[in-house]
Amino acid sequence: MKDVVNVSDGKKLGNIGDIDIDMNTGKIRAVIISKQTRMLGFFGKEAEFVIPWKQIVKIGEDVILVRADHVTSVTEPIQTPTIS
Numbered sequence: 001m002k003d004v005v006n007v008s009d010g011k012k013l014g015n016i017g018d019i020d021i022d023m024n025t026g027k028i029r030a031v032i033i034s035k036q037t038r039m040l041g042f043f044g045k046e047a048e049f050v051i052p053w054k055q056i057v058k059i060g061e062d063v064i065l066v067r068a069d070h071v072t073s074v075t076e077p078i079q080t081p082t083i084s
Contacts, residue, residue: 001016002059002064003015003063003064004031004033004064005066006066006067006068007057007067008069013035013051013068014033014034014035014049015034016031016032017033018032019031029052030053031053032048032050032051033049033050034047034048035049051068055068
């Protein structure tokens with residue numbers, strides 16, 4: 001699994017957990033970054049962030065470099081439309 005590193009501050013964001021594909025064009029719109037977080041070193045929690053494809057700077061053999069000044073969390077519930 002490749003590490004994802006933010007070139008803006010040099011911090012590791014996590015690893016690619018998923019991708020978002022435009023079903024009409026077949027092109028990648030964004031990558032979903034998964035990062036394991038810990039509370040007091042005991043309990044793990046998975047955090048996910050969306051990085052738009054245009055923010056990927058370089059895909060290397062061991063690392064993916066992104067320019068992410070702001071990342072969007074996707075761990076919040078997604079609102080689905082109600083059918084009446």
